[in-house]
Amino acid sequence: MSPAMQNHTQQTQLDQVTERVERLLVRHLELQRTNALLNEQLALLTHERDSLKSRLGAARARVDALLERLPETLGADVKENA
Numbered sequence: 001m002s003p004a005m006q007n008h009t010q011q012t013q014l015d016q017v018t019e020r021v022e023r024l025l026v027r028h029l030e031l032q033r034t035n036a037l038l039n040e041q042l043a044l045l046t047h048e049r050d051s052l053k054s055r056l057g058a059a060r061a062r063v064d065a066l067l068e069r070l071p072e073t074l075g076a077d078v079k080e081n082a
Contacts, residue, residue, distance in 0.1 A: 001009075
């Protein structure tokens with residue numbers, strides 16, 4: 001193979017590798033952006049879940065407090081009438 005032909009082949013291979021590396025870099029940046037968006041969404045959903053758990057706990061506490069205020073005989077009356 002002539003030196004000119006060998007240089008052309010090497011340049012073609014180098015161009016192919018360069019193009020592939022550039023595509024990989026673009027894909028990497030896309031994945032970084034997607035990951036950042038997913039992390040943001042995860043943080044929001046985690047906050048929402050924690051808020052809902054807190055509200056549920058408060059609601060349970062209120063229901064328990066209301067149950068405690070019911071007279072004991074009311075429960076017995078309900079059972080007798082059933």
